[in-house]
Amino acid sequence: MAAKTKTSFVCNECGTLYSKWMGKCDACGAWNSLTEEKQVSVTGKLTGKGQTAELISLDAEISDKPRLDTGLSEFNRVLGGGLVVGSAILIGGDPGIGKSTILMQATAQLSVHHKVLYFSGEESASQIQLRAKRLGHADKKVQIATTGELESIIATIKKERPALVVIDSIQTIFSNQLDSAPGTVSQVRVAAHELIQTAKTTGSALIFVGHVTKDGQIAGPRVLEHMVDTVLYFEGERGGSFRVLRTFKNRFGATNEIGVFEMKDVGLEEVTNPSALFLSERPEGAPGSAVTSCMEGTRPVLVEIQALVSNSNMAQPRRTTLGFDHNRLSMMAAVLDKQAGFTFSSQDIFVNITGGLKVEETAADLALAGALISSLLNKPLEEDRILIGEIGLAGEVRSVSQMEVRLKEAEKLGFKSAVVPKQVAKESKTKLKLIPIERLSEITEKLYD
Numbered sequence: 236m237a238a239k240t241k242t243s244f245v246c247n248e249c250g251t252l253y254s255k256w257m258g259k260c261d262a263c264g265a266w267n268s269l270t271e272e273k274q275v276s277v278t279g280k281l282t283g284k285g286q287t288a289e290l291i292s293l294d295a296e297i298s299d300k301p302r303l304d305t306g307l308s309e310f311n312r313v314l315g316g317g318l319v320v321g322s323a324i325l326i327g328g329d330p331g332i333g334k335s336t337i338l339m340q341a342t343a344q345l346s347v348h349h350k351v352l353y354f355s356g357e358e359s360a361s362q363i364q365l366r367a368k369r370l371g372h373a374d375k376k377v378q379i380a381t382t383g384e385l386e387s388i389i390a391t392i393k394k395e396r397p398a399l400v401v402i403d404s405i406q407t408i409f410s411n412q413l414d415s416a417p418g419t420v421s422q423v424r425v426a427a428h429e430l431i432q433t434a435k436t437t438g439s440a441l442i443f444v445g446h447v448t449k450d451g452q453i454a455g456p457r458v459l460e461h462m463v464d465t466v467l468y469f470e471g472e473r474g475g476s477f478r479v480l481r482t483f484k485n486r487f488g489a490t491n492e493i494g495v496f497e498m499k500d501v502g503l504e505e506v507t508n509p510s511a512l513f514l515s516e517r518p519e520g521a522p523g524s525a526v527t528s529c530m531e532g533t534r535p536v537l538v539e540i541q542a543l544v545s546n547s548n549m550a551q552p553r554r555t556t557l558g559f560d561h562n563r564l565s566m567m568a569a570v571l572d573k574q575a576g577f578t579f580s581s582q583d584i585f586v587n588i589t590g591g592l593k594v595e596e597t598a599a600d601l602a603l604a605g606a607l608i609s610s611l612l613n614k615p616l617e618e619d620r621i622l623i624g625e626i627g628l629a630g631e632v633r634s635v636s637q638m639e640v641r642l643k644e645a646e647k648l649g650f651k652s653a654v655v656p657k658q659v660a661k662e663s664k665t666k667l668k669l670i671p672i673e674r675l676s677e678i679t680e681k682l683y684d
């Protein structure tokens with residue numbers, strides 16, 4: 236068998252290979268996603284030699300893989316209860332969001348009982364040591380190496396057989412067997428694949444740090460996301476100090492779980508009561524603000540929805556959202572017009588979810604409607620009233636899952652009343668004063684009753 240190098244084109248989105256450049260990837264339909272790369276291909280016949288695979292019968296005894304405590308309960312939570320031994324994890328996020336910081340904090344804790352290797356292709360050893368010092372972990376036993384060479388990293392892992400390996404970041408790793416530059420699709424793919432294979436043989440857990448492109452995806456082929464067991468995103472508002480670690484995929488736990496942190500001088504501090512945090516700077520008596528209770532994974536989190544509605548002088552009024560689905564807003568505005576007699580169609584609308592959170596649940600519909608109406612009428616809602624419910628196109632208010640848990644959280648944070656779907660009001664045992672709503676046409680009176 237002989238290895239041959241040739242130039243080909245690879246899709247950044249799905250990793251499909253082409254022999255010539257095309258504007259659109261046939262496989263995934265992405266535009267302008269092909270980049271040129273040198274590919275090493277193997278020519279000649281396969282010899283058919285190889286080891287037989289180990290067969291395990293379906294009914295064989297299985298044991299749950301043990302989990303390691305990262306020392307950060309919010310981090311453990313997003314991982315589904317700790318770091319699974321031997322698993323591969325990808326953490327994505329904007330530069331400067333705190334990926335290296337959270338990993339230094341976690342590895343420092345883990346190094347107390349386990350062997351941890353930290354490979355950084357981005358920073359010098361002294362930079363990493365300085366950060367560790369700042370975080371109060373200068374005395375911990377994390378072993379750092381500042382190389383990006385794949386072959387050297389693999390040799391080190393095989394020799395040291397650590398419990399955990401951190402690769403900061405996958406885009407800085409390069410194999411000297413490939414011609415392409417670090418960070419290119421083929422380098423990232425080969426590096427990730429080889430590292431995962433190596434970690435399997437040594438039983439090490441593997442954490443990759445991944446850079447995020449402008450549109451918020453982890454740079455490199457999407458196949459990277461398929462290769463690992465868990466994909467986490469570290470997010471936060473620019474300039475703000477709150478950080479949300481979010482599960483995007485998890486073979487060992489629930490997705491949509493979030494961990495909340497605050498970036499302080501001495502590193503990331505866990506926020507164990509995110510609801511209080513997200514509501515802490517809520518303006519008093521301001522129109523256009525409404526609170527709802529969203530399920531983030533297994534726990535309820537109270538979030539403030541802010542809306543600003545103003546007369547539009549454009550043919551197509553503006554709809555701008557941060558943290559809320561744009562289409563859902565357009566739909567809600569149309570339903571309010573049609574079913575409750577408002578005129579949002581002639582208004583510019585801006586919607587913001589405070590604290591950099593993203594609201595994706597339909598349970599937030601009622602609160603969105605409340606915020607819109609409150610801004611339009613320039614009349615603040617009751618401070619201690621929460622709104623939970625989905626709005627249908629026919630103007631009906633529908634119930635949502637886990638209502639008791641959501642109401643309980645509101646109770647805990649001092650709310651006194653809740654506007655909820657009629658059905659819920661009949662069944663709930665909450666101490667909150669419940670204001671049932673059946674149709675959207677009743678909303679104004681329910682908001683201000």
Ligand code: TYD
Pocket residue numbers: 328329330331332333334335336337366369370498499500501502503
């Ligand atoms: P970093 O973890 O280097 O981000 P990433 O690895 O995601 O690029 O975090 C960098 C930012 O965090 C930097 O702007 C400084 C800030 N920071 C603090 O505010 N407090 C701290 O204790 C540390 C270590 C960093």
Ligand code: MG
Pocket residue numbers: 334335336357403
């Ligand atoms: Mg970093």
